[in-house]
Amino acid sequence: SVQAGPGASDDGSGVAVGLEIARLLARPGAPRHRNPIVLFFADGEEAGLLGARAFTRHDPLARSVRMVINVEARGTHGPSMMFETNPRNAAMVRLFAEVTPRPVTSSAFYTVYKKLPNDTDFTVFRWHGMLGVNFAYVGGVTRYHTPLDNLAHVSAASLQHHGDHAAAMLRALAEVDPRTLVSAQDAAFFDVLAAFVVRWPLDLTPLLAVLAMLALLAACVLLVRQRRLSLSQLLWGLLVALVALLLPLVLGAGLWLLLHTGGALDGFFPVWAALGLCCFCALALAGATLPWWRRRAGVVGCWLGAWLIWGVASLALALLEPGMAYPALVPTLVAAVLAGAWLGRGAAPSRIAAAAGARLSLAAWAALLLPAAAAALTLLPIAWMLHLALGLVAPPAFTALSSLLLLPLGPLLAWPLHAAPRAQLPRARVRWGLAAVAGALALAAFVFLLTRSPFDARNPQRLSLAYFENADSGRAIYFADGFWSSLPASLRSVARFGAKVEVPFPWAPFYMRKTYVAKAARARLAPPTIEILERSAFADGRRRVRFRLRSPRGARVATLVLPRALRPPPLTIGGSPVLSNGARFTPGFRSFSVRSLPREGVIVEVVLARAARVPLVVVDQKAGLAGARAGRLRAARPAWATPSQDGDISLVARRFEL
Secondary structure, three states, X not given: OOOOOOOOOOXXXXXXXXXXXXXXXXXXXXXXXXXXXXXXXXXXXXXXXHHXXXXXXXXHHHHHOOEEEEEOOOOOEOOOEEEEEOOOOHHHHHHHHHHOOOOOEEHHHHHHHHHOOOOOHHHHHHHOOOEEEEEEOOEOHHHOOOOOOOHHHOOHHHHHHHHHHHHHHHHHHOOOOHHHHOOOOOEEEEEEOOOEEEEEEHHHHHHHHHHHHHHHHHHHHHHHHOOOOOHHHXXXXXXXXXXXXXXXXXXXXXXXXXXXXXXXXXOOOOHHHHHHHHHHHHHHHHHHOHHHHHHHHHHHHHHXXXXXXXXXXXXXXXXXXXXXXXXXHHHHHHHHHHHHHHHHHOOOHHHHHOOOOOOOOHHHHHHXXXXXXXXXXXXXXXXXXXXXXXXXXXHHHHHHHHHHHHHHHHHHHHOOOOOOHHHHHHHHHHHHHHHHHHHHHHXXXXXXXXXXXXXXXXXXXXXXXXXXXXXXXXXXXXXEEEOOOOOOHHHHOOOXXXXXXXXXXXXXXXXXXXXXXXXXXXXXXXXXXEEEEEEEEOOOOOEEEEEEEEOOOOOOEEEEEEEOOOOOOOEEEOOEEOOOOHHHOOOOEEEEEEOOOOOOOEEEEEEEOOOOOOEEEEEEEEEOOOOOOHHHHHHHXXXXXXXXXXXXXXXEEEEEEO
């Protein structure tokens, strides 16, 4: 786990699942399996996948491992999701779908995860060609990597779901020939309410999207040619659908600006408030545009306009990111099939709502509701998981999702078209009343989000404090590191933090790039040292420098920073090759971290390509805040804030030349 928290969920839950599986395997009379089973408990995952890398590099057992189940957490509750698998995963997804109870998974989650800079131990196993699945739950992310990732916040239901998934996959993989799980293709897949998994070859996704779009376009052409739908109604239906989709986007952007200015987007809110705001805004806008729905487009024009928009979205996703296309593709396919069924029956669509008091036919109800139900089944889980993982950080995205979800129901709001005059007035009142109520509820949700404190002791703000001292220049500062738009006034009363965020030192990693900085009295902490043990030259002009790195003050973490202009130098620490931290640091530097520096120090060996002097900055990091105002700063941190990641730390930097 990280230094700031006990890690009960991340990854105590994974350890617990592994130990319980070990108990089940060791029971008297437990069945023997075709494949041997290895239980692997790794440390150093948060520090750079160190345990998994050591296992695959140095343990001969790793060469015989072909399949892996990894158990992770990015929060403290929520369903156990299968969010990552191996490339060419069709056979693995099929096995997962067949054997796991209450499966929760999605190729959209997998596609998004592949684009993120995040890694787990499963990344190392995948690099070595191993097959497998990766499970995690993501609810309660405000407690992730904080002191609140403790036993009091572990969800027993999430832990059980983890165990159900891991045990089911273990039983299946223990009996299968790994060669049968190497597919020629990937799969598109998603679960339906954790009951079963729908899947198909990913390569079919663009073809299905094209067929759905062609079916909808064919329905439009035939209906216009048969004079059962006018071209103007179809064009109005498209225009109204576009307006109904784009208006919530604009409104969502405005809400984002207002909420962000008020600091409301820094925290996590109840799902009813976050999603309710977006849904009520979309409903209010739909009610306000009802005259267009009712007078110009008609029921069928509205229906086709809405689903043509869905068809375009599914086609674009299928061509650009086929793994993410199913939320738009599946409802569009249902609508395309039902559009074809109408044409095949020869029923005039104008009869869907023919006269005052007319009832919708069964076919019309199916056409209106079944695609909308399919949209709800594919989109709502995405919205729910987005809220669990991210909170209300992107109102435009949520309002667009809400609008897209409500778009297929627009024709129901436009029905009936040909009501008797005496029925028009009460129906208009009902519709405008619906819009007014939705608008009032949206306003209430907005006021709640704007006025309610975004943080509390259960869902705290991340706020870590650090002391930094440059041993060469004597500069000393405090800086407050976290994710927020303004610094609490209680901290400003203790130290003179700047009004704007800044970079505390040039080689700061990305998660320390925006911090509030205050001058500090120098604590004169003992800086890190290096002792040159060997200098030697190669025939090609390269030089090898070998030295001992120590932290006299007993820091357990040290970072070596070199100019990025240098080619990545071969570097070993304690005899093991070390990779640069890469994207964690700024473009101007390459950095290498030691995460468990012993008291006696560690031997570092670096090969340099040129004869000129090379600047090396060494920064050691120790848990706990140093300096004269450390105690007052810690006491001034509000009760609704908490350290995260490495927690409160003290850093000392010193420059050397190699």
